[in-house]
Amino acid sequence: DHHLLEYDQFDINHLNKRKESLCTLAIQIVFPFLMAGMGMVAAGVVLDKVQHWNVFENVPEIFILVPALLGLKGNLEMTLASRVSTYANKGLMDDRRKMLSIVWGNMVLVEAQAMVVAFLASLVAIVFGWIPDGKWEMNHAIILCAGSLLTGAIASCLLGLIMIGVIIGSRKLGINPDNVATPIAASLGDLITLTLLSTIVKGLFNVLNNPETAWIGPAIVIFFILITPVLLWLAHRNEYTREVVKYGWEPVIMAMVISSTGGFILDFALLKNPGVAVFAPVMNGVGGNLVAVQASRISTHLHSSGVPMGILPASEEPGCVTPCYTFFGKNNPHSGSAKVMWLMVIPGQLIFLFTIEQLQAGHTSITPQFIAVYLMVSLIQVAILLHVCQWLVVRLWRKEDDPDNCAIPYLTALGDLLGTGLLAAGFLFLWFVGDRDADVGD
Template sequence: MRLSESAAVTGSDVMFCILCLCPRQHWEAFQYITEIFILVPALLGLKGNLEMTLASRLSTAVNVGKMDSPIEKWNLIIGNLALKQVQATVVGFLAAVAAVILGWIPEGKFQMSHAVLLCSSSVATAFIASLLQGIIMVGVIVGSKKTGINPDNVATPIAASFGDLITLAILAGISQGLYKCLDTYPYVSSLVCAFFMCLTPLWIVISSKHPASRTLLYSGWEPVITAMLISSIGGLILDKTVSDPNLAGIVVYTPVINGIGGNLVAIQASRFSTHLHFHCAPGEVPDEAKGCYYPCRTFWGSGANHRSAQVLLLLVIPGHLIFLYTIHLMKSGHTTLTPIFMSVYLAAATLQVLLLLCIADWMVHSMWRSGKDPDSFSIPYLTALGDLLGTALLALSFHFLWVIGDQDSDVAPGLDGSNAHL
């Protein structure tokens, strides 16, 4: 599969995100516990923290021959899956704590029942989505190896494609179900949270038995937790923006801009990492990456991956145009596709990916130079930064459009009190 084809696959998750998120933002749980929106970027970020990191690690293992032996292959798979479940449970719990701190405590509002529901929804969603996606990823990696396809071009995009769909659907279903039980069976949320948390020791024991995952069990928390916190800040921006009825349409475009940006930069980071594993010893970088970083190096340098950076950047505008038109046809975006809106939106999306590709080039080589495996450390940071940049740029775009008068009739009334489009 060529890079352009594999990158195109990454957009499939955006279609499903639109279908999943649009009706669910009007469900009772999302209306009365808006802090759930803070969870959305953090939980969607799990695909970067866990799934796409797993895909990148196993893809590199395939390319360097570490999965040729059946015993070694299954040791890698079982250990990494168990490690992923531990990380998913802990990150899900911490994401809920962050949502409570960022959403309620600054305003002096706190309801224990809602906090428990938030925690249960987050932990259950993270656990179930991680397990399902992990199984899918193992199948993709093993299938790619058997068919001779480079998993760097396939595994990461597919991990991203299924990630948003599965996570959003599970989060919406669980949170709404627990909300309906809140009055009649208030203890259900606590039981759900306790059940998944009690499984954590089992996964720790399994992952600690495999050398490949034992090291990451103790040292791999920094990027995962830091990325979750970065994504939660993006979630706070989303929550505050969605709370403004004039800007409510942002909720549909958030998974689009975040999904595409995170997917594209993850492909590039995975390719960088594989190239370094093949051609450089840990701590050493290619000649073109030595010295101070400068942005032009990413796109016009003499390195092996500058062409892929050009292709990924060129995919941004046509990809977003397709999904903007899809949202328009589905009448789910709450925003008329005016030329001004499209220009501002596409400028924000292009700037996001441009920054991410430059950051990926600098970050992957810096981590390799410092002795860290970029397969495990870079992608969580990059996808979290993608969520933060995408949400922030999108919020600024919507605010800018509102200020200049490019407002939408089904988002807020006009200046004269009518619903005419300005």
């Protein structure tokens, strides 16, 4: 086909101009990756402390909310970063009028999405909290709904503005925003969101226990329910976000359900072993961070290839691929970056474990056995995520679903589920082999 030959030739010429060495990739990503990890360590320390607060002990369903709300950075902010990075790499952000329209539309969209996802996440937390013992408490439901909505609104606004600023700055400095924007979202997302959530639910717990101020909780929920349709209408009017408003809900909502399942596992794991708390945000965040960068890079590669959505460039392999192709395929243009991402797990996690030990955080001693098991489950998690990413982004493109809007929510939610499950399994394995210093059942 004459047109396909033209697309293939455009793809080859374009990629030759934009070819990025693995050394350049590693240099550009290592600092944001380490900064992201430190943010996750800080989030883990916060979770380790707040799990003993009165509100968390009285309303344990909040733990189910944690992965879903921390996952907003993957559902929304990282997706925003991937989407706007693609606009930047295509030159649309160089025009001031277009840039302002892109910024306005995406900020309104992210706020609207945050409201919907936060509300649904609170409903899932209420149901998951009700299932084990069949008890329903209205105050707990209000704390979950109002706390989730307030946290989602404030965190998404702050992180969205930071993301856009980073992308604009990266473009001006000649740095590929795909390599730095999503890690920076990860570095700030967990810490900001978890700090906001714990502070807000603590305040709501005190407010709802006072008859004179008990109306504040329901009022917050009603306010956000009323304002969400207005935000969706404004996002629909913007040419750069109209399609996302119409068709971008399935991955975001499905990702929220997957993350909430991870939250249910986290809630159960913390009952058995409080030591999980300090490591969960780090484990989940590192995996989600690395796979988000890879997804953003593959998506930008496809968008920049010159072929229309639904048609694969000559450089991409259709259908299912093997792990060998993902990491070592000679014809795979993304295998080099996949290896870089995977190899960064060991030094990165060792640095984060050393930091946690120096802070004397958590309930678990970082023994050689613990380090070996922790690194093993982290490598398994990231390897699975990178392999799924290779297949998923290409599949979404072939289905004419924009990977910038759809891929990262699924991948980061899967990272939460895998990370929490593998971490809990790792602690259980250590307990069985005799490493029992983690105060199990405390």
